[in-house]
Amino acid sequence: MTQAPFLSIVAPCHNEEEGLREFCRRAAAAAQSVAGDAFELILVDDGSSDATWEIILDLAAKVPQVLGVRLLRNHGHQLASTAGLSASRGERVLLIDADLQDPPELLLMMMPIMERGADVVYGQRTRREGETWFKLASASLFYRALTRLASVTIPRDTGDFRLMRRRVVDILLAMPERDRFIRGMVSWIGGRQVALPYERDPRFAGTTKYPLRKMINFALDAITSFSTTPLRIATWLGMISAGVAVALLVYTFIRWLQGETVTGWSSIMAAVSVFSAIQLICIGIIGEYLGRLVQESKKRPMFMIETILRGSEQTELPAAFSEMSAGDKRAAVDAALASDKPSRPQKNGRIG
Template identity: 45%
Template sequence: MDRELISIVLPVFNEEQGIQKTIDVLLNYCDNRPERYELIFVNDGSSDQTKAIISKAIREHPEIKLVDFSRNFGHQLAISAGIRYTSGQAVVVMDADLQDPPSIIPEMINKWHHGYDVVYGQRLHRDGETLFKKATASLFYRLLKEMTSIEIPLDTGDFRLMDRRVVDVLKQMPEKDPFVRGMVSWVGFRQTAVKYDRQERFAGESKYPLRKMIKLALDGLSSFSLVPLKLAQWLGTLALITSLITLVVGLITSFSLGVEILFLSTLLGGVILLTIGILGNYLGRIFIQSRERPLYIVSDTKGFRSQLNQINLEEHNSRLVNSN
């Protein structure tokens, strides 16, 4: 019992094609390591047999645990929920599709033993992804780095190890639309990278299509940057200057007044709509955060001690509301 406990949090959503493989790989990894492990799967409202497969594994392996959402609340909230249920001295967050290989975890643990509080996986290559996905991901990370007020490492996802004191700080941040990697950077502490090649997905399909990637990018920007608000101001100033220049040029050259009016109307209309959209995004986040609703609803837990089950199911959601 003196061996340190490492918690691994794995959000899952419709992963029935590959979840058994993931369980087998992780159990084999845990069996060959000196540390103790708990594997906490967070079922984010799967409509397939993902929950049933995990539940069956729990009956055979006490180190596996399940947190079951009442519906789909999203990948980032599933991570937030998972870390709240951990009890390890360190917590590893990883996806359940084996793109982030468990073989990297020992290197993370080694750096943790050398005094680092956060050890994040930094991708060198992204196997099995389209050129468009790689290009947009690269652009996203670099724009985020330039536009946010915190230092978010390039080419990093949510695959990381965190010390218990970092997790305890994150648990005090009940954000409605969390951007976990940004939150981890924001809390500070000693952080370092482990570089690795991201593997091709073993089975199934990505749960982050373009639409969700855009939402994640907007969440990251609006959570940690005021640049979009300043951009609206800059665009308004630019539109005003452009309008004045166009008007002066039109008076000097006797340019068609109708063309001038059409150009200016289109320009000003576009700037106004863009500005309203930017403001609406920030106001929407304020509105969502102000509602006293729980971040998510846990319908069931499996594999935890009965006392913890009772606490989680009866009090957990109310604690989240009260913490706001």
């Protein structure tokens, strides 16, 4: 069995060929500052269509600490992050995006906070450079809505950038849901969680991988994963609609008893349109929850790993890897990384 590192850095990558080398250089430098050579840098290729995997191959051949994980297809940011966490073996695990908007150097500030007893140290954005006004406004609206709707307290203006203890990661991996919202799941776990305020940088290179469609789907996943409030809103809308309808019927009946005929085709059609819209909204809300129940009931694997890479050696993991317990996952990764071949010289792994 290979010796487990002290620190694991997990970075999901999707079409990050332009900035991946710079990310690895900075992340490795930060890791060496706090852990020496006792770290691993896990790069998860989430079905990239550019040269991301080829760059990971090159980096792994040069730096002993680089571990490449290639998914069979694009699974999305949350599941790619989960795949990387599943392959991690460190006692401290840093989850970070590879676009360099979250500075890897903040690890040097996170580690002392954790050594003072924190279970999770998460980055909290005080400023976001390089973002459009629409992205800033929609993100602000999302976090404030989530704060009001969620059944757990999820800190505002935070992403998935965080340092976690191994026990937190193991609990996170034991959660079976497929529609994952990692920052909310970590908040649900509890323990001592400490914020580290920072200013978020603009992307080092490339373009955002979160267009409007993905942002909306992500928001729906977050809200339906941590709140049943939308269902209660649908119930109240139905009750209010029923009350208004009864009031209109009573009003119409009284006018009829008085010998008057209630006219107004336009007002009737407007009322029908409003009630129909409310019904469709309620059906849509219920459909979101039912759709997630259907997906969970299928019990398909969360993600599918094509290969795991260290150096120039690529190894397949068991098909049921994503469904294993956290301990079995670490054992499977250890077995995959074990080799009878002579190890490469452990030189100071510089990335250039």
